[in-house]
Amino acid sequence: MRLTRVRTVAVALAAVGLAVSCGRGGGTATTGGGSGGSPIGVDLPRSDSDFWNSYAAYIKSAGAGANLLPVSNSQNDVTRLVANVRVFRDTGAKAVVMAPQDTGAVASALKELAARKIPVVSVDTRPDKEPVYMVVRADNHAYGTAACHFLGERLGGRGKVAELQGSLDSVNGRDRSEAFATCMRKNHPGIRVFELPTDWKGDVASAKLQGLLAQHPDLNGVYMQAGGVFLQPTLALLQQKGLLKPAGQPGHITIVSNDGIPQELDAIRRKRIDATVSQPADLYAQYALYYARAALAGKTFAPGPTGHRSTIVALPNGLEDQLPAPLVTTDNVDDKTLWGNSVGR
Known part of the structure; x- marks a missing residue:
């Protein structure tokens, strides 16, 4: 999509x-x-x-x-x-x-x-x-594909993206991860993807993202496979590091999520994240x-x-x-x- x-x-x-x-x-x-x-x-x-x-x-x-x-x-x-x-x-x-x-x-x-x-x-x-x-x-394959295309287009096909994966013991985690990886390799080879398995745990996601940012401070995209557990710790970490810039401003990290919870929709309105799959x-x-x-x-x-x-x-x-x-954006x-x-x- x-x-x-x-x-x-x-x-x-x-x-x-x-x-x-x-x-x-x-x-x-x-x-x-x-x-x-x-x-x-x-x-x-x-x-x-x-x-x-x-x-x-x-x-x-x-x-x-x-x-x-x-x-x-x-x-x-x-x-x-x-x-x-x-x-x-x-x-x-x-x-x-x-x-x-x-x-x-x-x-x-x-x-x-x-x-x-x-x-x-x-x-x-x-x-x-x-x-x-x-x-x-x-269709969880469609989730990963939609996230890939959204990030690829927003980043102009170049950059570094952190993928906060769910558990790969779950068919959802596998489907979203496989689709995202396949789409990125085929359509946006100029984007480097860092796969971060989290077992659907927000604290694990935050810790791994923090470690990645220390090594790659020029990270400019995040794909959260589950906003229900990843949204709050991700935004808190980016805020703490001074990286939570509104969409449209220099230094903004493009974020696309999955779930469609009210908090994600509010974050889209506030330009903290860019999109979610509902x-x-x-x-x-x-x-x-x-x-x-x-x-x-x-x-x-x-x-x-x-x-x-x-x-x-x-x-x-x-x-x-x-x-x-559906994919949800400011539109x-x-x-x-x-x-x-x-x-x-």
Whole structure:
């Protein structure tokens, strides 16, 4: 997605008109399984990210009227996730919604659920193996490619960029990193990229960026793969070092992020960062529960366009509904269809 397409993407998203009650205007997705329906277990992946805390709020809203078991939080710990899933299984869950951060190590939990014929909806991440009923996700390769093109164009194809990667144990971290690297090599070979794995931890990102700046004080770009955990420590570090110059001023470090949290949108307005890819936290929650209810109702899906302006694609172990995720810049940061503009700051 190139910068020149931003307005087109924003208009397309505005046409979607999907919503949860505290999100975007339009109809809501419901399929079976009301308060008297079969129990659904929902595990939240972590509480140290503004993005995932927003998702948790949307789950609460979207789950009104559903028969949800007490929601658990695995706190970025796959061992805890496996334990939480076993609690769901033993307390009568007939479907499970999860967002595994380690997409390889979750296989044992998926295998146990499959043996009990309990369908699984995976949010934001795609498990590496074992069956899933549906993955609710956006195209993470597109995230990395959009960030690459944005930085490449803003930097005129030359410079040094720090890439604050997520965990490479996660399919999201791998997809974003592979796409960013491939795009940079092909389209912007004059930009030197410093890959900094962080395990999705803000303190690790800050420490590694500080070390990089000591060696390369002429760094002029940053790609943050997760603004929900990287935004605050990155901006604090740049401010401390006198490097947080507004966009348009000499010495500004161009920053593009992923998530679309309200704090990122505010940072774009204040010219502290330049762009972000808005992951649809509201639609993640809405369609996670939509597909869980659909599974309970015995519905099946096939690859192809959906009725909610997304595309279902086939996976080796199931299906994935790829929801829209627009690039946000100063051109469209005030678009009211962006979920980050409809939640409290």
